[in-house]
Amino acid sequence: MMNENVKFFQGNETCAEAALYAGLDFFAGYPITPSSEIAEHLSHRLPQIGGKFLQMEDEIASICAIIGASLTGHKVMTATSGPGFSLMQEALGYAIMTEIPCVIVNVQRGGPSTGLPTHASQGDVCQTQWGTHGDHAIIALTASNHQDVFAMTVDAFNLAETYRTPVILLFDEVVGHMRERLILPKKGEVPLVKRLRTSVEGGVDYHPYLPREDGRLPMSDFGGVHRYNVTGLFHDMWGFPSDNPRIVQDLLHQLVDKINNNVHQIARLKEYYLEDATTILISYGSSARSALHVVENHRLRGDRLGLLELQTLWPFPYGLIREKCVNAKYIVVVEMNMGQILREVKMAVDQPEKVFLANRIDGVFITPMDIRNLLGLIQGKGV
């Protein structure tokens, strides 16, 4: 008998189901290709568990609505693609500043502008880090297959609660629309992080923005016994606006340090044949599928190729990359943009001149042949 936990799912459906597994009970969104199936799936599934699905008037309203709902104690998510993600940037900064947990999915299409709605691209990597204004840190995860889409989606909710911050799931059109096998984890199989709520009782002064010794900020739901102010302005420990230089500096450090000082806890990566590799491919998302194909083929011929698949894109794990690549003669970054992760890898390693780019930017999925051609060139073997 077939195991009922084995599914043949689309990537977007997988993300939606994983979000439900993680405890999602509030979603607001605006339809946009290639992410719309997430909204469609959740409009069907959420009311079945008593959750809420809202189709808002635009992407700005969608992200604002989930931030509001998160304050009432819900686990929340929205999903979009490039143009919608651009519209969300201001409110993304608001969620960072107010430290409200939420998950934002960007199933990438080609850009800039309306770009290539149903084609493959990974062009929003840098926007994810620096799209919203002002100094800040961000967490962004990605995945190359559905089992990992599931795992990273659950992780995104866990990290959002742990660090009280928005987490971006940066998928791409290929992963979003592809169908493949998925084994649904059983209930309780994957650990979930519950919201940390304050133990301070009603009538006692609660400081919503005073971090505990471990850096975490226990929350109090709107409608509960603690009434406090939430603002996108710099604010003191009560959440009231302040331009006191000490308060401004301390808050900015809190927002950035809570993430950047925990790079190792947040970093997720997969290693294939790295032990003796002299040429290391670094890739992520659907591009990593082609990269892995190349590595496995070359290994059959005895070539010492390895693959480092990034699942956490931000904060970028510079230290780990340097460590893993220390013995490599060549490093090839495989991605579908003009070198957005390439820049970070060059910054991470000791010899940036040994880092090369294998990419495609024409909306066509990068193939193993594209990567092999570049390998031939840099190894002096021609195409």
Next chain:
Amino acid sequence: MPIKDYIRERYFPHLWCSGCGHGIVLGSFLRAIQQLGLSKNEIVMVSGIGCSSRITGYVDFHTLHTLHGRALAFATGVKMGLPELNIIVPMGDGDALAIGGNHFIHTARRNIDITAIVMNNRIYGMTGGQFSPLSGYGIKATTAPYFNIDHDFDVVELATAAGASFVARTTTYHEKQLTNIITKAIQHVGFSVVEVLTQCPTYFGRKNDIGSAVDMMKLYKEKTTPRGSKAKKENPDLIERGIFVQKEMPEYCNEYNKIIEKAMKGH
């Protein structure tokens, strides 16, 4: 409960200019809450950005000071997240009808149970006196140094056309009516819009040679009339005050519960 128990005293004095009408709106709003006898824990005030939006800092409720124009979108999330809460959204001209215009009409269309108080001073005060979509033709502002060629919205007509189920208008001169209208707006189940004409002597008054705050309030007395009055028939230029729309319509959170009920039963 005395009025002073509804405010966060430690954050006073407030930042509004002397003569500003916003304090009168705040006073009326608090008296309305007092009359309704609502518990402070069941009220959430959500605002955007601007002079009016700073109200949220001063009141001892759950308060959410958000982004310019987006207050109603945040408020929709809070309300859908916990429908038992009373949601109040104080808004300025820009928040409600410029950058936030789209959220305004869509919130009205959904008829979600939120009370929007549109504090119409016909100017952008916080940024220094630029014209707004409620300034009106011929008005002077720091970005209309000659005269304004933009026509203004009629908030009442717009809210009515967009589907709001409670729509009213009054002024800061008519404080008792204002308290009464806000009380009814909060009690109303559905999207309520209360437009309050409120004076900005610092920018609108000065730029347009209207005089002091008192002069501006006197104009509210002279240039407005109760809805459907004889005076309006004789002088169509008068602005009507009162409740324009008050009807029972399906409320969004209640409607969503029907979806949940259907989904849980299976189709």
